[in-house]
Structure formats: structure tokens, C-alpha cells
Amino acid sequence: MVDEVVKIGKKRKSAFKDMVKSILPEGGNLDACLTCGLCSSGCPATGIGDMDPRKFLRMAALGLDEELTTHPWAWHCTMCMRCIHACPMKINIPQLVFNARKAWPRDKRPKGILGSCDMALRNDTCSAMGATEEDFEFVVGDVLDEVRATQVGWEDLEAPVNKEGAEFFLNQNSREPVTEPDEMVPLWKILHKVGADWTYGTKGWAAENYCMFMADDEAWKHIVEVKKKAVEDLRCKVWLNTE
Amino acid sequence: MQDPCQLVRKTFGDPVADDLRFVVKAVVGEENYIDMTPNKSNNYCCGGGGGFLQSGFPDERRQYGKLKDDQIKATGATYCITPCHNCHAQVHDLSEHYGGHYNVVHLWTLICLSMGCLGPNERTYLGEDLAELLMPEVREEEE
Numbered sequence: 001m002v003d004e005v006v007k008i009g010k011k012r013k014s015a016f017k018d019m020v021k022s023i024l025p026e027g028g029n030l031d032a033c034l035t036c037g038l039c040s041s042g043c044p045a046t047g048i049g050d051m052d053p054r055k056f057l058r059m060a061a062l063g064l065d066e067e068l069t070t071h072p073w074a075w076h077c078t079m080c081m082r083c084i085h086a087c088p089m090k091i092n093i094p095q096l097v098f099n100a101r102k103a104w105p106r107d108k109r110p111k112g113i114l115g116s117c118d119m120a121l122r123n124d125t126c127s128a129m130g131a132t133e134e135d136f137e138f139v140v141g142d143v144l145d146e147v148r149a150t151q152v153g154w155e156d157l158e159a160p161v162n163k164e165g166a167e168f169f170l171n172q173n174s175r176e177p178v179t180e181p182d183e184m185v186p187l188w189k190i191l192h193k194v195g196a197d198w199t200y201g202t203k204g205w206a207a208e209n210y211c212m213f214m215a216d217d218e219a220w221k222h223i224v225e226v227k228k229k230a231v232e233d234l235r236c237k238v239w240l241n242t243e
Numbered sequence: 244m245q246d247p248c249q250l251v252r253k254t255f256g257d258p259v260a261d262d263l264r265f266v267v268k269a270v271v272g273e274e275n276y277i278d279m280t281p282n283k284s285n286n287y288c289c290g291g292g293g294g295f296l297q298s299g300f301p302d303e304r305r306q307y308g309k310l311k312d313d314q315i316k317a318t319g320a321t322y323c324i325t326p327c328h329n330c331h332a333q334v335h336d337l338s339e340h341y342g343g344h345y346n347v348v349h350l351w352t353l354i355c356l357s358m359g360c361l362g363p364n365e366r367t368y369l370g371e372d373l374a375e376l377l378m379p380e381v382r383e384e385e386e
């Protein structure tokens with residue numbers, strides 16, 4: 001529900017919208033909105049902070065740059081893309097939101113995301129929880145030993161690390177090795193049952209990429225490149241990232 | 244089952260949503276599976292995406308997730324399967340916060356349970372009804 005009227009002083013030109021348009025293919029159709037409201041009616045973020053996707057887009061069209069690039073709603077939209085899926089004009093609101101995030105000074109962006117991104121930049125594991133190569137290899141080995149020793153029929157279960165030439169390079173969210181390592185085991189068992197040729201890598205194993213949510217292009221790119229290199233260095237064919 | 248936005252709408256579309264249903268139905272039995280509405284590529288995001296879980300807006304995140312919680316409750320199901328990490332964390336929180344207390348499980352948990360190989364330490368998210376089901380044989384660890 002939107003119960004507050006947006007007041008427009010004089011006619012303004014949106015530098016922000018023009019910037020976003022310039023980087024989107026075919027201008028992302030940002031001017032083609034029919035104001036039909038399909039986006040807002042199916043958006044779970046509608047109403048949070050008295051904002052919704054149509055209103056956000058209209059504010060861009062009306063040149064309300066200041067409001068747009070400071071409203072915390074940019075962090076409440078999850079960029080789930082349901083709106084663009086529903087929109088008859090295929091207007092890319094999540095891209096607009098992404099760029100609104102980018103307009104925030106880096107140190108003003110949400111601390112949790114910022115901290116997770118910066119942590120991931122610290123070493124080649126890309127772990128947002130700061131788990132190192134040694135931590136990861138140790139935890140995987142430790143959990144594997146326990147399963148082999150205690151679970152009947154799983155004495156030859158494998159959880160390969162840095163296995164060169166494996167078919168699949170599997171990423172793992174940091175939460176498992178760091179806070180609930182036993183949750184990795186069912187996945188290993190399934191891969192074992194189907195006879196998959198897979199491996200983890202000590203480098204680039206962490207699945208998450210908070211720098212992307214942060215809308216920090218340089219950092220986001222860096223994380224992806226570190227992971228890509230890890231996959232290539234092991235000469236794996238398929239990179240499996242479930243995030 | 245929560246169709247993960249990332250996997251379904253944003254990447255592989257309805258075919259992968261159908262694959263997921265094939266696996267889930269094989270695992271839990273067709274008669275035990277209930278779909279939410281809307282679903283597949285039309286599904287609502289749970290509110291765990293885009294960094295919302297880390298951004299320090301818990302009230303807004305739960306407000307966002309209310310729609311998902313309502314959708315899950317409307318099915319009357321006692322388990323919600325979340326084949327995505329963020330979805331699992333978010334929906335699990337919604338279940339506790341809004342008092343639905345439905346169980347929220349990873350897909351890998353149910354696959355291994357149905358194959359009879361889900362070990363005793365791998366059952367954190369199962370409800371009491373399934374906690375002891377199909378428990379595989381274990382031996383004491385030798386020192």
C-alpha cells in the first residue's frame with residue numbers, strides 16, 4: 001500500500017536513470033512502463049518502507065535521484081526478478097535496484113554484507129566467514145574420517161580435495177564447514193551413489209558472493225575470477241555452484 | 244517445496260522445477276507432495292535472497308517473508324523442502340518467527356533418508372516423526 005503522495009517540485013532530469021539506461025541493453029525499457037502495477041502486486045517487498053517496485057521506477061522516471069539512492073528499500077528488494085517476469089514491458093527493476101545500491105557510499109552499505117564481502121576478499125577461499133584453505137581441508141578430512149569409521153557401508157566414502165581432472169568442481173557454502181559440518185555428508189553420499197567424479201578445491205571453494213549483493217563490481221568480479229581460476233587450475237569440466 | 248528463484252526463474256526455468264518435483268515425489272511419494280501457489284517460475288522469493296539475511300534488516304526481512312509463510316501454511320504441509328541455502332535459512336526462521344513450526348529441510352536430507360543412509364548426525368532438521376526413521380547401522384568409533 002502506498003499512502004504517501006510523492007511530491008515533485010520542478011521538472012527534474014534523472015541523471016541516475018540516464019546512467020542506468022546507458023548501461024542496460026536497449027535502455028532496459030525504463031521509459032516504457034505502463035504503470036499497470038503488475039510488478040507491485042506480485043512483489044513481496046511491496047509496502048516495506050512505504051515503497052514498491054512501480055513507485056521506485058516512477059521515482060526514477062521523475063528524477064527523484066536523491067530519494068532513490070538513499071532509500072533503504074534498495075536493500076529490501078531481493079532482486080528476485082519476479083517483477084520483470086510479470087511485467088508486460090519486461091522492465092528491469094532489479095537492475096535499477098542494483099544500481100541504486102551502487103550509488104550508496106561503500107561504507108554506508110549494510111555492515112553485514114560489507115563485512116562478508118571484505119572477508120571474502122581476504123583470501124583465495126572466497127569464504128565470507130573467513131575460513132582458510134587449511135580450515136576447510138581439515139574439516140572435510142575430519143568429518144570424512146568419522147563417517148568412514150562409524151557408518152557401516154560407508155568405509156570407502158570419498159570427499160576429494162584438489163583432485164586434478166575431476167569432472168565436477170563443487171562449491172560449498174561456508175556455513176556448512178564452519179558451523180554444521182555434518183550437513184556436508186548427505187551430499188557426499190549422493191555423489192558417491194551416483195558415481196560422480198567430483199572434487200572440492202582448497203582455493204575458491206566457498207559458494208557465496210556477497211560482493212555481488214553489495215553491488216561492488218570490482219570485488220564481485222575478483223571473487224568470480226578467483227573461483228574460475230581454481231576450477232581451471234584443477235582442469236575440471238563443470239563448475240557446480242548451488243547459490 | 245520452495246522453488247529457488249536463483250535456480251528456477253533466474254537460470255533454468257520451469258524444466259528444472261519439473262526435475263525438482265520428479266526427485267521430490269520419488270523421495271516422499273507422490274501422494275505426500277503438495278505444491279504452493281503460485282510456483283515454479285512464478286514463485287515468490289522467500290526473502291532470503293539478495294543479501295537480505297546479512298543486511299541487518301530482520302523486521303523488513305520477515306515482513307517480506309510473510310507472504311511465503313502464509314503460502315506454506317496454506318498447504319497444511321508439515322515439511323517445507325528448500326533446495327537452496329539462503330531459502331533454508333530464511334524459511335527456517337519464518338517457521339519459528341511466525342509460529343508455523345513446520346519443518347524446513349534440505350533436499351539432500353530427504354534423498355539420503357529415503358535411501359536409508361542418513362546418518363544420526365545428519366538429522367538436525369527432521370521433525371520428531373522422521374527423526375528415527377530408517378536409521379542406518381553405526382558402530383562405535385575405535386580409538
Ligand code: SF4
Pocket residue numbers: 032033034035036037038039040053054057083086087088089090091
Ligand atoms: S509491471 Fe512493468 S509496466 Fe507494469 S507498472 Fe510494473 S514496471 Fe510498469
Ligand code: SF4
Pocket residue numbers: 039042043044045046053076077078079080081082083084093094097288
Ligand atoms: S526483484 Fe525486487 S522489486 Fe522485483 S519482485 Fe523481486 S523483490 Fe520485488
